Amino acid sequence: MMAAVTSRAVMPIEMMRPLRGVMGVMPVSVPGGAVMRAGRSRRREGGDHRDQQSDCRKTKATTKRTKLNHTRCPHQHPQFHPANRAGQRGRLMHFGMWRDQDPRANHFVTVRPLTPLSCATRTTNRVNQGLRRWREIAMFQRVRASSRHYAKGIAMPFATTKDHVQLYYEEAGDGTPILFLHEFAGDYASWEPQMRYFSRGHRCITYSARGYTPSHVPDSDADYDFQHVRDDAIAMLDQLRIAAAHFVGLSMGAYSALQVALQVPSRVLSLTLAGIGSGFEAERLEAYRARCRAEADEFERGGASEITKLAGLTPGRIPFLVKDPRGFRDFHDALGEHDANGSARTMRNFQGARPPLSEFKEAIAKLTLPTLIMVGDEDDACIDASLFLKQQIATSGLAMFPRSGHVLNLEEPALFNAALEKFLALAEAGRWGPRDPRSVRA
Incomplete structure (x- = not known):
């Protein structure tokens, strides 16, 4: 009603x-x-x-x-x-x-x-x-x-990137800014549990990446590489005149957040990397890229129904379906509303063409930003990458969620919010420092 x-x-x-x-x-x-x-x-x-x-x-x-x-x-x-x-x-x-x-x-x-x-x-x-x-x-x-x-009759807000792509965003709350970056199967609305919770004490911003409506959907495949998506996050900060923010990313969004930290660390207050690293394993990389290209072709041929069938039921999403069928149905329905062309170009040129994290090993090891890494213990594609980042970033902490898959912020919102809240409090207080060398096994 x-x-x-x-x-x-x-x-x-x-x-x-x-x-x-x-x-x-x-x-x-x-x-x-x-x-x-x-x-x-x-x-x-x-x-x-x-x-x-x-x-x-x-x-x-x-x-x-x-x-x-x-x-x-x-x-x-x-x-x-x-x-x-x-x-x-x-x-x-x-x-x-x-x-x-x-x-x-x-x-x-x-x-x-x-x-x-x-x-x-x-x-x-x-x-x-x-x-x-x-x-x-x-x-x-x-x-x-x-x-x-929209509810107030005000024009929908868009940020314009340097290549003139318009990105739809929403913000709520006041305080230290938090920028949320969504995964491949999400959009700006998939961060709603976090927007509601953290806007009580922070200025929270969420946006839809290029190719995800209501943001614009560029026609060229060249506009979807990882550098463009990385620069889009920086453009959001510029649009809102934010000098630096906490970056919270899931999967594709976590990869982009890490790239921003490597490119312009002065714009990042802290990093939260959840479900990061699909395609990390060297022995699986080529098979992963081939699957991304094949799925992109299916998206273009079959439209939204193929998106939900192929991207909505990957192994890492099954734990979400098992523990919360009602929540998964909402997630699945939202995925079916994605633009098929935008999803295909993102899958082909970002997911299937981005360099693996191992290629940035030296740069990652130099990071000194407070970093929280989250991964589900049943998200097989991301566990090795999460352990790799934990070993390389001295100022990182690793949180592994029990009986959980890939969509951590929706699958376990209370646990996700609690871990993130504690991390942000320690980071803002200057109490999230590097690992003590004495704790490293010889």
């Missing part, structure tokens, strides 16, 4: 749009004086819809609730919904549920009569329309519910 909007909140445009095929035109006022039009305006037999709107505006200030009777003849339905006036609340009936309209927007709605049908046919059609519409609303809520910019 959709929650009613209070007098202090502006309902997102898509959530206020009436059922397609039932309502007519609903102009919506947004802050700043702009007018957005949802749905299609159509003329009712016997009059012009503009005349109906004019009549609607002339309706007395007293607002009455009008319930649409879906079981009676459609011509008995009221033709106009009373206009909202300042300080009053108008409600619109959708399948037996009242929905509030924003009292500050002075909305008005005209109702188009339905085509005369038998009651049984009309009821079936309306139920089918309702199911489709509510699925659209559910998708809209999942993708946009956390967007304070």
Whole structure:
């Protein structure tokens, strides 16, 4: 059930749009004086819809609730919904549920009569329309519910990279900044459990990488190499005028976070590298790259269904499915909404072409940043790489999650947040130093 909007909140445009095929035109006022039009305006037999709107505006200030009777003849339905006036609340009936309209927007709605049908046919059609519409609303809520910019009617925020690619981002909270970088099968919304938790004491930023909507999807394969993705993270800091931030990355995002630390360590306060290192093993590298190229081709041929089938059920994600089927279903559904071309180019040119961590061994050994490495004990593809980083970075700590796979922040959000919170507190206090040489086995 959709929650009613209070007098202090502006309902997102898509959530206020009436059922397609039932309502007519609903102009919506947004802050700043702009007018957005949802749905299609159509003329009712016997009059012009503009005349109906004019009549609607002339309706007395007293607002009455009008319930649409879906079981009676459609011509008995009221033709106009009373206009909202300042300080009053108008409600619109959708399948037996009242929905509030924003009292500050002075909305008005005209109702188009339905085509005369038998009651049984009309009821079936309306139920089918309702199911489709509510699925659209559910998708809209999942993708946009956390967007304070969209909810307030503000233009969606984008950061522009040096090669003119626009990256969608969201931020919440105040304090020392944390930049979250998502994995291949995620996007900006996959960090929602961490955004909600850490924004209580930090300025948290999450963004969708290039190729992941609502960020832009470049057409050229050359725009998806690891240097471009690394520089995108730096562009986010530049856009928000942040000198340095804590970097928290998962898988693909962890690799990019490490590359930023190697390239410009002054922009990084600390590193959290979770599920990093797929394709690390030298004996498996060529097979891994060949599989990435093959999967990219499948994404382009099969679209979103192939993404969920190939990338959504890899061995490292099975522990998530086993322990939390409901959470995995949300993750799987979100993965099915990815842009197939963007996913294919990312898989082919980033996942399947990036250098393995072993090629950066000397540079990694010189890192002095506080570093937390997280890995699931059932994420076989990343365990060796995590141990390698622990051995090379003197200021690193390793956390291995029991009975866990690759998607650590969603699979074990409480454990992930607790480990990260303690690490950030010690790093900010200057208490996360290098390993004592006396603890190293001779």
